[in-house]
Amino acid sequence: MTVSPEAAPHSPQSDPEDFLRQLGGSWHWALGFALATLIPGILVLVWPDETLHILAVIIGLQLLVAGGFRFVTAFAHSGDQGGSRLAGILIAMAAFLAGVLVLRHPMQTIGALSLIVGVFWLLTGVLTAYVAIADRALVQRGLLFALGALGTVAGIVVLCFPVDSAVALTRLLGLWLVLLGVFEVVMALALRSATRRATGSTTA
Numbered sequence: 001m002t003v004s005p006e007a008a009p010h011s012p013q014s015d016p017e018d019f020l021r022q023l024g025g026s027w028h029w030a031l032g033f034a035l036a037t038l039i040p041g042i043l044v045l046v047w048p049d050e051t052l053h054i055l056a057v058i059i060g061l062q063l064l065v066a067g068g069f070r071f072v073t074a075f076a077h078s079g080d081q082g083g084s085r086l087a088g089i090l091i092a093m094a095a096f097l098a099g100v101l102v103l104r105h106p107m108q109t110i111g112a113l114s115l116i117v118g119v120f121w122l123l124t125g126v127l128t129a130y131v132a133i134a135d136r137a138l139v140q141r142g143l144l145f146a147l148g149a150l151g152t153v154a155g156i157v158v159l160c161f162p163v164d165s166a167v168a169l170t171r172l173l174g175l176w177l178v179l180l181g182v183f184e185v186v187m188a189l190a191l192r193s194a195t196r197r198a199t200g201s202t203t204a
Contacts, residue, residue, distance in 0.1 A: 017075060024076035027195055030188035033069040036062065038181025044174030052166045056113055059173060060102035063120065067095030084135035087127045094123050110169050114158050117173060122155025124148075140190045147183050154180070 074088025
């Protein structure tokens with residue numbers, strides 16, 4: 001989730017909220033979040049014959065890590081324009097909850113895993129699109145809205161087109177994670193470019 005470059009001050013802050021705002025608003029953090037999505041997707045696709053148990057562990061860990069990234073990124077919003085910070089925290093909580101549910105029962109059925117992941121992607125996709133619309137201070141709002149739309153579509157596909165084998169579910173989840181991860185890498189690079197332009201303007 002990209003934020004305005006002004007939301008990431010370059011001087012160290014002693015206040016925890018200021019520290020989280022600076023960290024969550026940096027393009028390095030955005031890139032780390034992108035890699036945390038992309039790498040599990042690649043792992044899932046590289047091992048298409050893995051068991052449902054291994055798939056559940058990988059997806060569960062990815063959701064927990066994503067929750068941590070989302071929580072910090074939520075503080076990068078200056079103020080609470082349109083409830084964007086609250087929406088970001090809700091996304092983080094949903095990721096933590098989904099990750100715990102997946103890891104709590106790693107031997108669950110294919111249908112249960114599809115339901116948890118599908119609901120999470122649908123919910124976070126809608127909330128991400130809302131943040132892109134409501135917060136005018138965001139950098140690359142169009143890209144963020146497209147990311148939200150992509151997540152929404154991913155959730156709908158997983159929920160509406162149930163799969164009957166672990167291999168099919170593995171390929172589906174892996175493909176979506178890779179697509180989302182690539183999109184998030186593009187957003188991180190866009191944030192880096194915007195941050196450098198803002199820094200150059202300030203220096204000039």
